[in-house]
C-alpha cells in the first residue's frame with residue numbers, strides 16, 4: 001500500500017517538503033495540521049497555500065481510517081471504535097475513561113500470530129502490520145469522535161507491537177511529539193507478550209516510554225500453555241529482560257495478569273508470582289478475564305478477592321483493573337472485530 005504523509009516522522013516530512021522544492025517549515029506546518037489540529041484533508045490546512053495543498057492531495061490519502069462502528073458502554077466509561085483501513089482490513093481501538101485519565105488502547109497489527117489462548121484477536125491469525133500512520137490515526141479519529149482530551153495511550157489492542165517494532169516506536173514518537181499530540185512519554189505504554197530481544201532494545205531508547213508485559217502466569221510450564229510465545233522466549237529470560245529494562249531505564253515495569261477461573265487463580269499461581277517478581281521493580285495489574293466465549297471463564301468476584309488476598313504483603317504494588325468495557329468486549333488481549341474482513 002502506498003505510504004501516506006501520515007507515516008512520516010517530523011523530520012521526514014520536512015525532508016519531503018524540501019524534496020518538493022518547498023521550505024522545511026511547510027513540512028512542519030503540515031505535520032502540525034495532521035497531528036495537532038487533526039485534520040482529515042489538505043483542504044482544511046488553512047495557512048497552507050493552494051499549490052502545497054494540491055501537492056499534499058497528490059501524495060495520497062492523509063485520512064487512513066474510516067469509522068465503521070462506534071459503541072459506548074452503558075455507563076459511558078468506555079467507547080469502542082471499529083476502524084476500516086484503506087485496504088478493507090479493520091482494527092479496534094478502545095477509549096477508557098477514569099476520573100484521572102482518558103486512556104486510549106490502540107492496535108498495532110490486524111490480527112496476531114502469537115495465539116494466546118485467552119485472546120480473541122488470536123482467532124483471526126495474523127493478517128498484516130499496521131503502519132505508524134494507521135496507529136497514530138486511531139488516536140486522531142478517537143479524539144475527534146469522542147471529543148475527549150486523551151491523556152494516555154497504551155499499545156495494547158490487537159496485535160503484538162514488538163512484532164511490528166519500528167512502526168510502533170515511530171507512532172509512539174509522533175504521539176509524543178511536542179508539535180503533534182504532545183502526549184508525555186511517561187503516559188505512553190507499549191505492551192508486549194514477551195519478545196525478549198525487543199525488550200532489551202526498548203530499554204535503550206532515548207524516550208521515557210513505559211513497558212508493560214502480558215505475564216498471565218508465574219510458572220513457566222503454565223505460561224507455555226497460555227502463551228505459545230513463551231516456548232520461544234521462556235519466562236526466566238523474559239524476567240531477566242524485564243529486570244534489565246528497569247535497571248537501564250530506572251522505571252518500573254507493569255505486569256498484566258488476566259485472571260482466568262481455575263487456570264491461573266490458585267494459591268500456587270500467586271506463590272509463583274511472589275517468587276518471580278520480588279526482585280523486579282514492578283507493579284502487577286490483575287484483570288479478571290473478560291468472557292468472550294471459547295470455553296474460558298471469568299472468576300467470580302469472591303475468587304478475585306481470594307486471589308488478591310494471596311498477594312497481600314508482597315513488595316510490589318498489586319492493582320485490580322476492571323476489564324474496561326466488559327459489556328463491549330474491550331480488554332487486554334480481547335479485542336476482536338466482529339465485522340467481517342473482506
Ligand code: SF4
Nearest residue numbers: 112115116119159333
Ligand atoms: S494477547 Fe496480544 S500477543 Fe497474545 S495473541 Fe492476543 S494480541 Fe497477540
